[in-house]
Amino acid sequence: QKEVEQNSGPLSVPEGAIASLNCTYSDRGSQSFFWYRQYSGKSPELIMSIYSNGDKEDGRFTAQLNKASQYVSLLIRDSQPSDSATYLCAVNLLSGGSNYKLTFGKGTLLTVNP
Amino acid sequence: GAVVSQHPSRVICKSGTSVKIECRSLDFQATTMFWYRQFPKQSLMLMATSNEGSKATYEQGVEKDKFLINHASLTLSTLTVTSAHPEDSSFYICSAVGTSGRVETDTQYFGPGTRLTVL
Numbered sequence: 001q002k003e004v005e006q007n008s009g010p011l012s013v014p015e016g017a018i019a020s021l022n023c024t025y026s027d028r029g030s031q032s033f034f035w036y037r038q039y040s041g042k043s044p045e046l047i048m049s050i051y052s053n054g055d056k057e058d059g060r061f062t063a064q065l066n067k068a069s070q071y072v073s074l075l076i077r078d079s080q081p082s083d084s085a086t087y088l089c090a091v092n093l094l095s096g097g098s099n100y101k102l103t104f105g106k107g108t109l110l111t112v113n114p
Numbered sequence: 115g116a117v118v119s120q121h122p123s124r125v126i127c128k129s130g131t132s133v134k135i136e137c138r139s140l141d142f143q144a145t146t147m148f149w150y151r152q153f154p155k156q157s158l159m160l161m162a163t164s165n166e167g168s169k170a171t172y173e174q175g176v177e178k179d180k181f182l183i184n185h186a187s188l189t190l191s192t193l194t195v196t197s198a199h200p201e202d203s204s205f206y207i208c209s210a211v212g213t214s215g216r217v218e219t220d221t222q223y224f225g226p227g228t229r230l231t232v233l
Contacts, residue, residue: 032220043207043227044158046116049218088158092220100146100211100220106157 003027004091006105014113019076021108023089026070032092033065034102035074039085047074047087079112086110116217117141118210120225127198128233134194135228137208142217143188144210149181152205152227164191188213198232205229 003026013019021035032051036044050056050063050072062075072091076083086109090102117140127133137147147164162172162183170183182194191210195202206229209222217223 034221036224041205043205043224046221046223049221090222100222101148101160101163102222104158 003093004089004103004105006087006089006108008106008108010109010111012111012113013079015079015081017079017112019079019083019110019112021074021076021087021089021110023072023074023091023105024070025072025089025091025093025103027091027093028067028070030067030070030091030093033063033072034090035061035063035072036088036090037083037085038088038107044088076110079110081112081114084110084112116212116221116223118208118223118225120206120208120228122228123226124229124231126231126233129199130197132194132196133198133230134192135206135208135230137191137193137210137225139189139210139212139223142210142212144191145188145213146211147185147191148209148211148222149183149191149193150207150209152207158207161193195230198230200232203230203232 035047038044048063050065056063060077064073086107088107089105093103119138121136149161150158161176162170164170164185172178185191207227208225
């Protein structure tokens, strides 16, 4: 079983729609969860972190965490063409070893069509 | 806050030469930095974890004598690719974890990356 799994996509949504990105992880005791966005040819940039069950909102982005189901998601409201990128789910797994080390999913490619 | 820089952004070198890449946290102190490599259309691959004042911890399969890492201060880590070969051509990215201040303390902030081409 892969440690952090994402649907690789591509996920295609029309401009203005809600994009929903999903991620599951293997270690039940994991505490820290992150979403990064990576444009083609660029490095990842942090969108949001989440640590507690429930929703966390930041502008058009909402992260949702369900530790019982080992599931974390990212919703992007009013999607814009500029949101087209690969979205990386990252988890600080208990099995990861050193502090702060993240295990990344393979990423979901999102395309927002004008 | 949370600005991480890398230098150079792009480097082209001849096979057999060594290349040094710098990673700096500009507005926060970072006790831990990470070095990643990414090939086109592939996932990030962690190479090593760098802690200030101590030896780096390398991931399995990464040659520590080829990829030398030095984390001499709380704001600077360097990666030296020794005797580079064409197969080392890749996108090298560092990240830094802040200890205090205006950054979340357990979050990795990424530098812009260094694109290495070995001829």
